Amino acid sequence: MPAELIDGSAVAARVRERVKHGVADRLGRGLPAPGLATILVGEDPASAIYVSRKQEACREVGITPFDHRLAADARADEIAALIGRLNADQRVHGILLQLPLPHGLDAAPLIDLIDPAKDVDGLTTISQGRLLSGRPGLRPCTPRGVLELLDAYEVALEGREAVVVGRSQLVGKPLAQLLLERNATVTVCHSRTRSLAAVCSRAEVLVAAAGVPRLIGREHVRRGAVVIDVGIHRLAEGLCGDVDQSAVRDKAALLTPVPGGVGPMTVAMLLENTLLAAEQQSGAGGGASSDRPGM
Amino acid sequence: MPAELIDGSAVAARVRERVKHGVADRLGRGLPAPGLATILVGEDPASAIYVSRKQEACREVGITPFDHRLAADARADEIAALIGRLNADQRVHGILLQLPLPHGLDAAPLIDLIDPAKDVDGLTTISQGRLLSGRPGLRPCTPRGVLELLDAYEVALEGREAVVVGRSQLVGKPLAQLLLERNATVTVCHSRTRSLAAVCSRAEVLVAAAGVPRLIGREHVRRGAVVIDVGIHRLAEGLCGDVDQSAVRDKAALLTPVPGGVGPMTVAMLLENTLLAAEQQSGAGGGASSDRPGM
Numbered sequence: 062m063p064a065e066l067i068d069g070s071a072v073a074a075r076v077r078e079r080v081k082h083g084v085a086d087r088l089g090r091g092l093p094a095p096g097l098a099t100i101l102v103g104e105d106p107a108s109a110i111y112v113s114r115k116q117e118a119c120r121e122v123g124i125t126p127f128d129h130r131l132a133a134d135a136r137a138d139e140i141a142a143l144i145g146r147l148n149a150d151q152r153v154h155g156i157l158l159q160l161p162l163p164h165g166l167d168a169a170p171l172i173d174l175i176d177p178a179k180d181v182d183g184l185t186t187i188s189q190g191r192l193l194s195g196r197p198g199l200r201p202c203t204p205r206g207v208l209e210l211l212d213a214y215e216v217a218l219e220g221r222e223a224v225v226v227g228r229s230q231l232v233g234k235p236l237a238q239l240l241l242e243r244n245a246t247v248t249v250c251h252s253r254t255r256s257l258a259a260v261c262s263r264a265e266v267l268v269a270a271a272g273v274p275r276l277i278g279r280e281h282v283r284r285g286a287v288v289i290d291v292g293i294h295r296l297a298e299g300l301c302g303d304v305d306q307s308a309v310r311d312k313a314a315l316l317t318p319v320p321g322g323v324g325p326m327t328v329a330m331l332l333e334n335t336l337l338a339a340e341q342q343s344g345a346g347g348g349a350s351s352d353r354p355g356m
Numbered sequence: 357m358p359a360e361l362i363d364g365s366a367v368a369a370r371v372r373e374r375v376k377h378g379v380a381d382r383l384g385r386g387l388p389a390p391g392l393a394t395i396l397v398g399e400d401p402a403s404a405i406y407v408s409r410k411q412e413a414c415r416e417v418g419i420t421p422f423d424h425r426l427a428a429d430a431r432a433d434e435i436a437a438l439i440g441r442l443n444a445d446q447r448v449h450g451i452l453l454q455l456p457l458p459h460g461l462d463a464a465p466l467i468d469l470i471d472p473a474k475d476v477d478g479l480t481t482i483s484q485g486r487l488l489s490g491r492p493g494l495r496p497c498t499p500r501g502v503l504e505l506l507d508a509y510e511v512a513l514e515g516r517e518a519v520v521v522g523r524s525q526l527v528g529k530p531l532a533q534l535l536l537e538r539n540a541t542v543t544v545c546h547s548r549t550r551s552l553a554a555v556c557s558r559a560e561v562l563v564a565a566a567g568v569p570r571l572i573g574r575e576h577v578r579r580g581a582v583v584i585d586v587g588i589h590r591l592a593e594g595l596c597g598d599v600d601q602s603a604v605r606d607k608a609a610l611l612t613p614v615p616g617g618v619g620p621m622t623v624a625m626l627l628e629n630t631l632l633a634a635e636q637q638s639g640a641g642g643g644a645s646s647d648r649p650g651m
Contacts, residue, residue: 186489190480248543
């Protein structure tokens with residue numbers, strides 16, 4: 062029997078609907094609309110498209126987008142000054158620095174200037190520390206999207222064997238933490254793992270986030286496993302993921318397609334993070350900084 | 357053939373000797389001695405003994421201990437004020453808040469007041485975030501001690517299967533990150549793990565840090581594995597660890613005894629962290645705060 066395909070577009074649409082209701086509820090309580098500021102540095106066309114899509118998605122659910130663009134030769138201190146103004150701007154509840162930055166700009170210290178209360182990408186050092194220590198905080202969007210898909214398909218995680226292939230800052234590492242929080246037994250694999258197929262084939266839940274086209278084949282998948290494919294690659298013959306979909310389809314029980322699987326979830330969770338950030342900032346009753354530990 | 361026992365006391369002595377040389381070298385460069393401030397709140401006898409031992413260990417290697425004691429009924433704002441003074445004190449390069457705090461005091465927000473540059477226990481949110489994101493920073497002492505033992509016995513980690521039993525903030529979670537940094541394939545198990553024995557017996561390097569006496573028996577250990585026992589429990593019949601030592605001794609290749617295994621490493625790594633912090637603060641040439649991201 063071929064795997065049931067996980068419909069990421071449908072789940073993402075439900076999340077957006079949930080956010081839309083949350084925003085309406087917020088407005089009904091007399092609170093301002095959540096605001097998301099995007100910062101785009103330079104002219105990279107792909108980044109410009111991503112930013113436009115995020116802003117359009119904001120508008121659809123009632124979040125106010127604030128568009129900020131800087132020239133490709135912007136200096137770090139200009140970006141820093143902009144982030145400082147956005148941290149102080151009460152209309153802005155989330156700040157997103159679109160990556161990658163133009164060559165010569167170091168992203169990490171700039172990201173760390175974002176008030177953790179407004180860190181809707183969950184990438185500041187403080188957000189990462191909150192994640193590792195299990196304290197409340199904003200979590201990275203794609204890993205949250207994976208959890209949302211698993212929940213939507215009622216995949217039990219507690220006590221089950223989850224294997225994450227890839228250890229990136231954006232996906233692999235935070236996802237491993239989220240799966241651990243949900244009481245899965247979690248293994249992280251990577252390029253140095255020996256016998257990748259043997260390790261992966263233990264997984265009841267297998268997440269491929271290695272960034273290698275069709276890395277995961279039939280021999281990597283345990284019969285009846287749930288397989289989540291985070292990769293997306295544009296090859297001559299079309300889009301593909303980190304999973305060789307046709308090879309694993311009759312072995313997995315549940316499988317995310319590419320496209321239409323994890324992809325749509327990232328923006329949906331960004332919207333939800335922005336709403337969560339706005340609620341947190343309103344709830345604290347005094348601006349974002351009261352949510353910063355050690356301040 | 358019974359397992360070779362890992363001599364933690366000998367490895368710890370070598371680390372202390374290394375720190376002693378590092379301190380002497382620092383003094384030779386005209387820099388002040390590293391300073392470690394300990395904060396003990398209340399009268400818990402065990403905590404008082406731990407603090408005394410740490411101070412004594414400091415003196416032996418040339419680190420200046422600064423002893424701070426507060427009454428058991430000290431308020432959080434008093435502790436906060438003390439931490440603030442120590443953050444500003446240039447003679448103090450490391451600050452250690454002895455845990456646990458008396459009932460009614462929440463440790464996490466107080467720990468987060470410690471300047472990350474002086475966070476020799478590696479427990480602030482920023483230190484945890486640096487650990488998860490692989491950025492330079494001070495790492496928790498016991499996990500560092502485990503790595504030091506593995507290195508001292510030339511245990512290869514790259515590409516090998518490491519299993520960590522336990523996911524505490526102090527040991528399990530940071531240790532998993534350190535093993536991952538060393539390119540091991542890392543699995544984290546815990547109380548909800550099904551078939552603990554089956555998962556553990558895959559490990560080429562097995563670390564028991566669950567806090568459960570003799571949890572790890574013969575069936576949990578792969579033949580020829582390296583077994584690191586982080587537990588220490590005082591039972592009626594004497595000290596024991598998380599590993600049933602007599603049951604696994606002829607199956608493991610290398611094994612830490614209890615006591616005399618991981619135990620002595622924690623204080624040794626605290627001394628090294630204090631020296632590292634001092635060097636970092638001197639290198640930055642202007643006090644600790646320049647090392648804080650986002651400030």
